[in-house]
Amino acid sequence: MAAARLAQQLDALGADAEVTLYGGEPEAPYNRALIADVLTGRHRPADLALPVGAARLRTGSEVVALDTAGRTLALADGDRARYDDLVLATGANPVLPPLRGLFAADGSWRTGLHALRSLADCARLAADAATAHRAVVIGGGVLGVSAARALAALGLPVEIVHQGPHLLERHLDEGAAHAVRQALAGLGVETYPANRARALDGEDRVAGVFLATGHRLDADLVVLACGVRPRTGLAHSAGLPVGRGIQVDDTLACAPGTYAIGDCAEHRGVVHGLAAPAWDQADLLARRLSGADPDARWTGTRTLARLTAGPLEYAAFGVGEAPADADVLCLGDATRGTYRRLVLRGDRLLGGALVGDLATAGTLSRAWLEGRPAGPDPLSLLVAPPAHPARTAR
Amino acid sequence: MTTTDTHCPYCALQCGMRLAPGAAGEPPDITGREEFPVNRGALCGKGQSAAALLAPAARLTEPLVRDASGELRPATWSEALDRTAEAMRRAAEVYGPDAAGVFGGGGLTNEKAYLLGKFARVALGSSAIDYNGRFCMSSAAAASRAAFGLDRGLPFPLADIPHTGCVILVGSNPAETMPPAVRHLRELRENGGTLIVVDPRRTRTAELADLHLQPLPGTDLALALGLLHLVVADGHVDEEFVAARTTGFDAARATAMAHWPERVEALTGVPVPAQREAVRLFTARPTGMVLTARGPEQQSKGTATVGAWIDLCLATGRAGRPYSGYGCLTGQGNGQGGREHGQKADQLPGYRSLEDPADRAAVAAVWGVDPGHLPRSGTSAYELLDRAGRPGGVRTLLVMGSNPVVSAPDAGHVTRRLQALDHLVVCDFVLSETALLADVVLPVAQWAEETGTLTNLEGRVLLRRAALAPPPGVRTDLHVLHALAARLGHPRGFPEDAEEVFAELGRATAGAPADYAGISYDRLTGEPGIHWPCPAPGHPGTPRLFLDRFAHPDGRARFAAPTHRPSAEEPDSAYPTRLTTGRTVHHYQSGAQTRRVAALTAADPGPYVELHPDLADTLGADDGDLLLVTSRRGTATAPARLSKAIRPDTVFMPFHWPGAGRANSLTHAALDPVSRMPEFKVCAVRVEKAPPAGEARP
Structure with a gap:
């Protein structure tokens, strides 16, 4: 998303540059914030495509290595490409909780176990949900709540297991979280806060979730929504500074000619992980790189959490x-x-x-x-x- | 005088009015004409009092020239005209033909606009012509042309409005700017239709609405895209219409996806539930209209903003169908006709292009000149003024029907540029602030004293017949052009008679997009106006455009698919507040006319700063306290007017006044890249209580 906005803005500002977007996913850049609405059928997957200006798209082309000194990158298929400036907008990956029974014998995810981060995840989850009977969502943050609501909208009974003291504790106080919990209950979603999932039950397919309390929840479909972590592996291997995210200065640079924006970036110790700052960073970097405002600086921003999941809505800040x-x-x-x-x-x-x-x-x-x-x-x-x-x- | 049916001298409604002889020593009586469908007898206070300016005491009745001591003194017509013609000749000789320029107005009749363009291109041989309409409708014009292939303010008669399902009025306050139009909105609601008003202020018009969306100034574009997003998400796209009659929807859908409602809420301050309600109302019935005015248009992204609102119409199939479509509520009296006939820097009569060889040839043939001798496109209004008196800019400027000292953006700078001219000549009927700077002032006739046509906001061509003779010493604008052209070696081709000019205009626009060839004074006498295009004498005119096809060669409308960007000047710690500007009910444009009408000035005596009580609280200011408003370009002082009608992050100033309270001392001349419209509607300012008298800052 940050990359698409950057490419669109470079084009809009008339930047004299050839822009190529590399991505491992098969789709052109799309709006990840709307994925839960794809699950409910409100959006068709293809409708999420974002404008990218005149950029060349290299979909299904994951960048696997960088040579920042030689200014070249290597792709999964062995291709290499030269660049003058590099922007890392690698986003974030779902966090895997310490939970027994996540993997099948061959090391792949257990059947019935899902994440909801990409359109591919979404397609798999939708297909599975069509025949599933009961769902458990592990994690009661923004993603967990919106995934639970979307599954409920598909007609599944859904339960949220949440380790924190109440839902959405990063954004909401207890009273607000209680209102959200009530609203979810009205949509057919039960919530178990202050509960830790310990293990998945089942043979080939997930059959339930064991809680640390010893209780077991029946479920043939489990969604992991335990937060995300910046994708920094590529940057780390290339010797770029990485803390929680790829560490950038006020010019959004992490090394000469190398920048990072969006969910993968850490600025003054802060990883925003929200769409609005990613958009603003993309705009600022576009102004710098296009020459429209070569001295623009990022000094951080205030953020606001916003969720719309069907009839369930909240806004929270600070x-x-x-x-x-x-x-x-x-x-x-x-x-x-x-x-x-x-x-x-x-x-x-x-x-x-x-x-x-x-x-x-x-x-x-x-x-x-x-x-x-x-x-x-x-x-x-x-x-x-x-x-x-x-x-x-x- | 005898009783004469005519039209109002002010806004683009061109309300029908009847002038009858007044009591002895009094100005003529004015009444509204019931049979004219735009106003059906209604007139606003400005129209009702318009005759006050006909009195000789209120106006100029003899030419003025600046003498050696620097004072304006009375002169004869021949002395004044000789001086101007000589200055024009000298500028061309010394600096080249583009050094003599023309600045026109959107209030001029079609005949004047046409002849002014011809004067610049033929008599002066200059590319330097543009007009104050650049500051009014240019963004809507550019967006309409891009979307539909043709720009006509409204593609339907105003009287269609009560019969549509929903009207979204964006950045328009007709309850104050064109009150007689409000009856159409009231009737819309009486018929069960709904009205949505988009305005940073809760205006009198917003009070009439079913839903008022109050975005941050400069974010109308994001709001339109947020609504487009909801149209897509909620399945309101008219797939059949999009497939059959448009191109470019995929790009529009992509840009809508990039502007999801929660993001738009943070950008605009319009809550998501209100966005949803707007889409619900707009799509609840099968027809709908979006009407924009200066709010979304006078921005450095005005063309893109209007494009986004048009996209909303196209995606929902609300265009090119009866009782549906996009329209621009044009502001100035002849804002429509004034932009069609060659006052614009890049256009020839009938919307022909100065850069198109066939268009050049067609007009050159009517004018009897070699197409190669026509200049190319010139620069836009603000750029023309900005370069005045500088290398490559104009040295001599003829201003007709405009008062840029008050109405131009960054007016302090524009005033200095006008002062740097070798020669400034102003044609006006009052001694405007711009005329006060002139070397020559020519007193000209006004609406009731001369015959001519105007094209109102519906594309309806109207005839205003002279009702009385101008006072002695006053001549017409057409006479001025005729006399100057003659002095510049063109004794023919610049008729003084309006009907003769109109006939030539008809020939020059034959076959052009704005085709007037079939319209004549005779026809206009018998009909309540004729909507162009009207290509032949037997043609009925075209009240509704695009019903069968749009005006692009493929007959399809084009989506714009723009993206949000910030305003040219966003607030920061030094200038933390947004300023937006606009009009009040009792005044018109630069106020040069209405400030001279006692009844209007009594009702609305001076400038003010409208601000929210919360903002006033942080300033320690009370209602009526004098405020100092500062931008990077200048300062203005005016009393505070506290109102909860405005957002707490924004202040509003009306722009009708010169001097210390001149709003345009503050405004920003950042230009739209396509339309070259300046960003009147948003800039960053600092608001403080003004220091007590005697402690004024340097």
Whole structure:
């Protein structure tokens, strides 16, 4: 995604450069943020394709080695290519949890076990889901929640096993997570927070999930959603600086003529792992490389977590749990399943969440992203004026 | 005078009005004409009071020339014309023909626009001509041409609006800018249709809407693509229409995928639920329209932005069908006709191209000149002004029907460029701020005093008949062009008689995209206007375009598939707030006319800064406090007007006033790469309480 945006922007800015995109997947670059909607059938897989400007596409051509001194790269099929500038946008891989029974005897994933990161994953999962009876999703983060909702939309009973104290603890406080849990329950998804999956049960095919508590959940379909980790192997082998991600400076460079953007990049110790910063990094690098703004610098960004999974929606930013000296403004409505919360110090926004009622998501997200104060009436960030004046007046 | 049926001097609605003799010593009475379908008798305050400017006291009645002491003094017509002709000749001799230039206006009649273009290309032999319409409709024009192969503001009559299913009004505030048009929106809702208004401000128009989307200024493009995304995702693409009547959908779908709703929410501030509601309303009924105005158009990505809104129409099959389509609500009185007949730097009459050999030959034949002698395309309005008085730029400039000192972007800079000219001549009926800088000011007749045609926002060609004679000392713009051309060695080819010019215009546009060949004054006298194209005297005109085919050679409309990009100047720590500009209900454009009408000035006496109470709170400012607004280009001071109608990250200023409160001192001249439209609608500013008098900053 970051690579497609970069290529599109280089073209839009009239960069005098020949751009080639190499990728191991068979598809042209696509919008990974929409994969759960492919699973539900809302999008056709081919519809996720992203614009890439005038770039040449080399799909199914995984880059397996780099020679950054000689400025050449090697492809899986043995081909080599020269380059002047190299941008690594290798993204991230699913994290494999320490779980017994993940692999079959031949070392491949057990039948019925899935990840949901690529269109190929999605196609396999959809095919399997068509005949499966019960699903368990291991991991209650963004990916886990959206995968669970998508499987539920296909008519499967779904259970989420989540190790953290509550769902989405990286983004949400306990109250917000509870609202999400209730909403999921309404869609046919049960959630077991503070539970660790210990092992998979079954012979050839997955038959269940053993929890650390000793309980066993019946399941012939299991989705691993335990987070992602930057794909840094290629960079590491090439001797580029790698911490959690590929370490870049404020020019997004990790070595002369070598850059990294998106989920694989680590900047000032931060790996964003979200689509919006990846897009912004791509735009900035395009301005640098095209000459439109050769001095542009990346100094980090605020981020906002946003999930839309059918009827389940939330927005969250900043801290989840409130520091002791902070003020908390909270509106919960169990009947309507909504939960809205702001964490403030003085009139400075520290964090916030909207679950179920996103009417102020735009105002709130702009205020957060631009670092504006909450203003004298912070409640206005949680409660929108009626959106349809004329209709109510009718 | 006798009672005369005519049309309003102001906006592009060209409301039908009737002028009757007033009481003794009073200006003529004005009433709206019921039978004219655009306004059906309604007039706004500007139209009702338009006759005030006919009084000799309100206007110029003798030519002025700048004397040796630097003061403007009265002069005879022949002295004034001689001086200008001599300056034009001298500029061409010393610097080449392009050093004498022309700057026209979107309020000029078709005849004037046509003759002005001919004057530049034939009498001056200069490529240096453009006009203030570049600042109005150029982005919509470029996007329409790219999408449909033809640019006509509305491809349907305004009276179709009440019969569509849903109207999305983008960056348009007709409740203030063209009030008589609002009845069509009210009727739309009475008929069960819905209205969506997209505007950073909760305007009077937004208050009428079923749904108001309030995006950050400069993000209308992203919003359109977010809606297109939802159209694709929710299965609202009209596959049959897309396959049969369009090209380029795959690219549009790809760009829509790159702008998913949550991303668009972060860019625009429009919540995803509101985006979904907009798509639901727009697709709930089989017909729909998207109408844009200056909001999305006056941006450095205006062409792309309009293209994205057109894509929304094309993807849903809401174009080229009855009661559906995209339209631009043109602003100036002859914004439509003014852009068709050769005032534009790259165009010849009828939308012919200066770069197309066949077009050049066709017009050259009508003009009786060698096609090789026609200049090539010139530079756009802002570029023309920016280069004025510099090497390669104009040295002598004729301004007709425009007041760029108030209306141009980065107006302080433009003022300095105009001051650097060797010779500036301004034709106007009031002493505008631009006229105050001129070496020669020529007092010309106004709407009720001269005959001519205008083409309103529907592409409807209308005849305005002279109702009374201008005061002594006043002549017409056509006379000025005739007299200057004669002094420059072209005694023929520049008729003073409007009907004669119109007949020539008809010949020059025959077979062209904007074909007027079948329209005559006789026909216009008997009909409530004729929609072009009208290629033959027996042709009924074309109220609705594109019903069978779009105007590209293959008959198909083309998707634009643009992508979001930031505004040319995004806020930062030094200039943390966005400024957007616009109009108020009681004034028109640079205000040169309306500021001279007592009733209008009493209702709306001066500039102001509209800001959200939250922003005012951080500034410690109260309603009415004088605010200092600073951009990288200049400053403006005006009183605060607190309103929750505006986003807390944005301030609004109306642009009708000169001097300290001049909004365009702040605006940014970043140009759209295609249309060369400046970015009037968004720039970065710092807002502070103005220091008390006596402590003004240097």
